[in-house]
Amino acid sequence: MFSIFRTLWQVAAHMFQRPITVQYPDEKPYLAPRYRGRIILSRDPDGEERCVACYLCAVACPVDCISLQATQDEYGRRYPEFFRINFSRCIYCGYCEDACPTYAIQLTPDMEMSEYRRENMVYEKEHLLISGEGKYHGYNFYRVAGLSIRGKDKGEAINEDPPVDIHSLLP
Amino acid sequence: MATIYIDNKPYEVNPDDNLLQACLSLGFNIPYFCWHPAMGSVGACRQCAVKQFKDENDTKGKIIMACMTPAADGTRISIDDPEAKTFRASVIEWLMLNHPHDCPVCDEGGECHLQDMTVMTGHAYRRTRFRKRTYRNQDLGPFINHEMNRCIQCYRCVRYYRDYAGGRDLNVFSVHDHVYFGRAHDGTLENEFSGNLVEVCPTGVFTDKTLARHYTRKWDLQDAPSICIHCGVGCNTSPRARYGMLRRIVNRFHFDINGYFLCDRGRFGYEFVNSERRIGSIRPSVPQRQVIEDIASVIKNGRKVIGIGSPRASLEANFALRMLVGADRFFSGVRAEESLPVAKVAELLRRSPCPIASVHDIEVSDAVLVLGEDLINTAPRLALAVRQSVRRKSMETAARMNIPAWHDYAVRTLAQDERSPLVIATPYETALDEIASESYRGAPEDLARLGYAIACAIDPQAPRVEGLGREEAELAERIAGILKGANRPAVIFGTGCRNAALIEAGANVALALARTHPDPERVRLALTVPECNSAGLALMEAKDLDAAFEAARSGADAIIVLENDLYRRSAVQQVDEFLRAARTVVLDSLENETTAKAETILPAGTFAESEGTLVNSEGRAQRYFKVMPPRQGVLESWRWLREIAIAAGRLNEDSWRSLDAVIAAIEAELPQFQEISKAAPAASFRIAGQKIPRQLHRYSGRTAMMADITVHEPAPPRDPDSALAFSMEGYQGPPPAGLASFFWAPGWNSYQAVNKYQSEIGGPLRGGPAGSRLGEGKRTDDISYSSRIPEPFRSRDGKVFVVPAFRIFGSEELSMHAPGIAARAEKPFLEVNPSDAEKLGISAEQEVALTFGAVSRSLAIRMNPSLPPGVAALPAGLPESAGIPVPAWARITGR
Incomplete structure (x- = not known):
């Protein structure tokens, strides 16, 4: 008997609460920056592609939806010749982001990905590459790696000594 | 067999091994760098530390290097001892002090022995805050990329390049923690086996430059067991493809043939496919x-x-x-001048006076006679084996001094320049002459006569050579003495001079040895043929x-x-x-x-x-399979x-x-x-009902590779011709030897994983031949001596006898379509003896017209004093010399 009145009271009380339904898509919900949505490729602080085409995202991907081909410029800087994500297969698990040693691949809080044609879910590098650094600021892989590239010679990376003079016999 | 105790459990091991080899053979994982199964131990890297105990009551023990300790009976060691484990982790930490932070852009990443060993020892965090040492790299030519920052100073590269392959232009420079492995100056690595540095180097100092142009990680490559098609030796290879393009060739271990090493033509000639x-x-x-x-x-x-x-x-x-x-x-x-000698070889493959040698047999021969073959150019892998054969004597000396054969530095120091006999009889000087104990230069007919004379000197029942010069007779006696005194003599000859008499002469030497040797089963003859299936085609008659x-x-x-x-x-x-x-x-x-x-x-x-069967120069039928x-x-x-x-x-x-x-x-x-x-194995072969996958279990990108063309992910192609599948699905364990194309074991991503596929370390692959x-x-048994002794060579006035000179880079048709090989191919020269040149009134570098009957070619002259007078050498198979039916007499006219 008491429970019936309690239920009636609760229902009546709800009538005076604010509705929580969001009028999506007119009204956008807040998604945290770490939300795992559409994948992007970012650039380093110098504005160059961060991706060094190491293939770690591709191998980490449990649905094998990333494929790429490495190439390098005349100074030996590696970058992807093509970089393709088949979003119709992607499960947004974020393993690629975990695997990425250069913070290049990042998941963003954009989850509005629906198409009438599956072909349109296949994103190439020009669709993925953004012009900023994304979530992780300041990191530049080639500034800490030993490899020389244009504008950064051997021994000029962070925490490196200048190249050894191999003709020197001094201790 | 000896019994050793590893962590208090007894194991049977081979007492001739060192502890590292023995433990790896038993399946234990011990990290190592400087030791290599084909090159022995030097104890340079201090990585394979284990703890040894005096007896079962010893609880303290002492740390030893497993690679430098014999697996003697009763040895008690502990691999899991905490102190030994800490020691190994510390060594790795110390090796990594200067290792650059560049695995993502390193071509070795994913198949790196250093990565594997680092993970194995558990070293995960960098504690040092000091600055890293850096080096400048060198340009080492079209095959090898150099990135010296990654070096961990294990010395494997120089030990391989100089001690094993006989190269001279790679060395270690500078001092203390600045040692540098490279050339004195930038430039192409000259040795014909330089490509093996890619696999010998435990990290990414030397990497494959042809792969870098279309780089793909090991796990993304699709591979199949294959056979090298660039010469007649029949080395086993593992070609690897991605996106329908052949990306690289990796060595596929075969105990009897290529072992751990390939020549550069075999490794880098693949690009013709693309x-x-x-x-x-x-x-x-x-x-x-x-x-x-x-x-x-x-x-x-x-x-x-x-x-x-x-x-x-x-x-x-x-x-x-x-x-x-x-x-x-x-x-x-093929024309008669090539098919006749090859037919003779095929005849020997069917009926031979002694067992036909595999490449491995030559490595363990203690006296070798090379008759008319410029091995480094006609059968490169065999030349590398001959280089190892001259070390047999040092092994014997070492054995007398109780030094085990794997104790590499000690054996080499003891031996100094002591070598087993190697006799080279060729028309011109070859690269192997530097290690030969006897060299003889002559026209093919004279080489054949020398062969007949050697046979006669070994066994007097063999036909005598009439009219032999005193010097030649003495030389034949000397060579006969060398071969008779050997425990495992071997004779190498074949089609390099395109001379059938030479092959008969070689067969006579082998027969004479087989008849006189106390154990005829230990006599060997090795043959060479020009192309990958020359022997098979000749057997078709x-x-x-x-x-x-x-x-x-x-x-x-x-x-x-x-x-x-x-x-x-x-x-x-x-x-x-x-x-x-x-x-x-x-x-x-x-x-x-x-x-x-x-x-x-x-x-x-x-x-x-495609797939098919090739018969190599030892009469071994081998199958290659579709890579893509x-x-x-x-x-x-x-x-x-x-x-x-x-x-x-x-x-x-x-x-x-x-x-x-x-x-x-x-x-x-x-x-x-x-x-x-x-x-x-046939196409119906299955393990547990499954085919053998061509792709590693980590193959990536299946649902994206073709997504730009179609998103419907077509089924992988079917393969009715083999037990292999174009898939990563299938039997995941080690397949039988004939179907094994990649070597991988948990914790072993580098080529060193081959350890886990061998019956014992350095031994044949498991799962049959x-x-x-x-x-x-x-x-x-019922072979008789040939007595078709040719007449001695006589020079003719105004003419030269042109013999073919094969070249490792250039003579083979398909590999010349690979840019790297084409870059290494030299300009063709007609090589003549300076005395002939003087007679003809021509000088070095001069362009001359070479006339064979109706055919005429224009070529530059190069002096080669090692050629006998009246004989000239023409590079075979190059575009400039194609179609000339050498050996033949030709007229030279200056321009």
Whole structure:
């Protein structure tokens, strides 16, 4: 008997609460920056592609939806010749982001990905590459790696000594 | 056998091994860097530390290096001892102090021994905050990339390059923690085996430059067991492909043949598969059905069709052509001067006075006679084996001093320049002469006479050579003494001089040794042949190209040429006339002069897109498999010929549906090929009901690779011809040796994982033999001496006798389409003796006209004082020398 009145009271009380339904898509919900949505490729602080085409995202991907081909410029800087994500297969698990040693691949809080044609879910590098650094600021892989590239010679990376003079016999 | 105790458990091991080898053979994981199964131990890296105990009561123990300690009976060690583990982790931490932070852009990443060992020891965090040492790199030529920052100073590269391969231009420079491995100056690494540095280096200092142009990680490459097609030795390779493009060649361990090492032609010659000159469709462009019907109609009407086979095509393709045109109209596609010596070799493969040597047999021979072969250029891997054979004596000396053979530095220090005898008798100086104990220069006839004389000096019942000079007679006696005194003598000869008498002479030496040696089973003869399937084609006993020219003159309706550029075989006029005689159909994979003249070209798959059987120079039939399916419109040669045969009514629709059916047909028709089905498991072979995957279990990108073309993810191509699947699914354990193409074991991502596939470290792969020896390479008793001793060589006035000089980079047709190999190929010279040049009034570098009967070529002169007077050497197989039928007499005229 008491429970019936309690239920009636609760229902009546709800009538005076604010509705929580969001009028999506007119009204956008807040998604945290770490939300795992559409994948992007970012650039380093110098504005160059961060991706060094190491293939770690591709191998980490449990649905094998990333494929790429490495190439390098005349100074030996590696970058992807093509970089393709088949979003119709992607499960947004974020393993690629975990695997990425250069913070290049990042998941963003954009989850509005629906198409009438599956072909349109296949994103190439020009669709993925953004012009900023994304979530992780300041990191530049080639500034800490030993490899020389244009504008950064051997021994000029962070925490490196200048190249050894191999003709020197001094201790 | 000795019993050793590892963590208090007894194990049976080989007492000749060191502890590291013994533990790895037992399946234990001990990290190591400087030790290499083919190169022994030097104890440089201090990585393989274990704890040794005096006896069961000793609880304290002491840390020792496993690679420097013999696996003596009763040895007690602990691998898991905490102190030993900490020691190993500290060594890695110390090696990593200066290692650059560049694994993501390092080509070794994913197959890096240093990565594996770092993970194995558990070192995960960098504690040091000091600055890293850096180096400048060198340009080491078209094959090898250099990134010295990654070096961990294990010294494997210089030990391999200098001590094992005999190279001179790579060394270690500078002092203390600044040591530098490289050349004195930038420049191409000169050694012919430099490519092995890629696999020898435990990290990414030396990486494959051809791979870097189209880089893909190990786990993303699709591979299949294959056989090198760039010479007759038949090294086992593992070609790797991605996105329908061949990306690299990796060595595939075969105990008897290539072991751990390949030559640079075999490793870097693969790029011809990706060449722009590949034939991708039927030319002229007509529907496949129509072309096949068209060709078949000629055959069906019972008209005369000439079939030209090829020593670079598989047995199956050659047999299919033989079936299509009939055995009497099937020709071998090589001229007499090449096919006669090869036929002699084939005869020896069938009936030999002593067992035929594998490459490994040569490595353990303690006296070697090389008769008429410039081995480094005609059978490169065999030359590397000869280099190891001269170390037998130092092994014996070391054994007398109780130094184990794996104690590399001690053995080499003890031996100094002491070498086992190596006798080299060739027309000109070869690269191996620097380690030879006796060298002799002579024209091919004189070399053959020397061979006969040696045989006679070993066994007086062998025919005597009349009119031999005193010097030659003494030399023959000396060589005979060397060979007779050896425990495991070996004679190497073959088709390098294209001289049949030389092969008979070599066979006489082998026979004389077999008759006089206390144990004839230990005498060996090794043979060389020009191309990958020369031996197999010779065993088919087809008539030569001259006979085909003859047949065409008497009338023919069509000529079918199988994977053979006839302009490389014979003079232009002859081939022109031949190809004009009838309608020409050519099956080939690359454009060449013959395809340019063909009326119909059928695009054939290369070795990477087809499967087949090749017979190598030791008579071993080996199978290679498709690495990737052929592109649309391209078919394997035997499948083209099958289609034509079906349309012509020679075969019915259901026959030859798979390779195994063709092999069965070969075995039924030609008894000499009885064993070829055993070369590798049949297509019906399954383990636990599953096929063997071509892709590693980490293969990536399956759902994205083709997404730009279609999102519907077509099923992987089926492979009816082998037990391999174009998939990452299938049996995940180690497959049998004939089907193993990649080596991987948990924790072992680098090539060193081969340890886990071997019956013992450095021993044969598990799961039976790979390849089958036709006739088992056994000794036949009822062979008699040959007595066809040639007349001594006499120079002729105004003429020189031109012998072929093969070149590792340049003489082989297909590898010359690889940019790296083409870059290493030298300009062709006609090499002459300075005294001849003086007589002819020509000087070095001068352009001369070389006239062989009707054929004339213009070439530059180079002096070679090692050539005997009256003999000149012409690089064989280069575009400038193609079609010249050497050996032959020629006239030189200055310009």
